Amino acid sequence: MLRAALDLLVPPLCWACREPAGDRLCKACRLRLPWIEPLAPRRRGSLLQQHWSPLEFEGPARAIVHALKFHCATALAALMAQQLADSLPPRAFPPDAALVPVPASRLRQRQRGFDHADLLASELAKLMLLPLVRPLKRDSALASGQRGLSRGDRLSGRGMQVRAVRTAPLRVVLVDDVCTTGATLELCATALLAGETTAVSAVTYCSVP
Ligand SMILES: [Zn+2]
Numbered sequence: 001m002l003r004a005a006l007d008l009l010v011p012p013l014c015w016a017c018r019e020p021a022g023d024r025l026c027k028a029c030r031l032r033l034p035w036i037e038p039l040a041p042r043r044r045g046s047l048l049q050q051h052w053s054p055l056e057f058e059g060p061a062r063a064i065v066h067a068l069k070f071h072c073a074t075a076l077a078a079l080m081a082q083q084l085a086d087s088l089p090p091r092a093f094p095p096d097a098a099l100v101p102v103p104a105s106r107l108r109q110r111q112r113g114f115d116h117a118d119l120l121a122s123e124l125a126k127l128m129l130l131p132l133v134r135p136l137k138r139d140s141a142l143a144s145g146q147r148g149l150s151r152g153d154r155l156s157g158r159g160m161q162v163r164a165v166r167t168a169p170l171r172v173v174l175v176d177d178v179c180t181t182g183a184t185l186e187l188c189a190t191a192l193l194a195g196e197t198t199a200v201s202a203v204t205y206c207s208v209p
Pocket residue numbers: 014015016017018019021025026027028029030
């Protein structure tokens with residue numbers, strides 16, 4: 001009630017263009033979302049059976065990801081999950097699959113106070129009626145004290161370790177906000193396939209073109 005009254009007095013700002021809007025994303029920014037073919041082309045040697053990623057990391061999609069990650073706009077996770085769910089075909093994931101968030105490093109989690117991919121995966125699991133499991137842990141080079149990696153090293157996933165810490169489901173769909181080079185998804189798939197998991201796919205909100 002109080003929230004609704006406040007919204008009338010001071011309309012919330014659109015997270016992409018920062019103009020007053022009746023919603024988290026204004027109509028104009030919704031229309032400017034850079035949609036692409038949701039099924040990403042398979043990379044050579046990839047361990048992923050499929051990779052769904054319906055948006056380019058550009059324009060309003062990029063602004064939404066930044067707002068979630070760097071401005072704690074956690075309510076955007078529900079909006080992103082809804083956009084993902086609406087853009088995927090009905091049988092994009094196997095019915096017995098479980099969603100597994102790509103884990104943020106412990107350092108990043110501490111800095112932000114939350115794990116953005118975990119939030120996105122939680123919202124998506126509710127919409128798609130799939131279980132959410134968290135078998136992966138990540139140790140980044142920065143967290144373990146190996147500083148001095150180049151940007152290229154970080155993008156390629158060098159210096160990062162992902163391990164499955166407990167029994168993982170047979171069929172997994174990894175969830176993350178952005179796919180940059182795909183290296184992090186491949187590391188997660190490697191860790192899972194070393195255990196009992198037999199098939200790994202992925203869904204990311206957007207991809208770097
Ligand atoms: Zn806007």
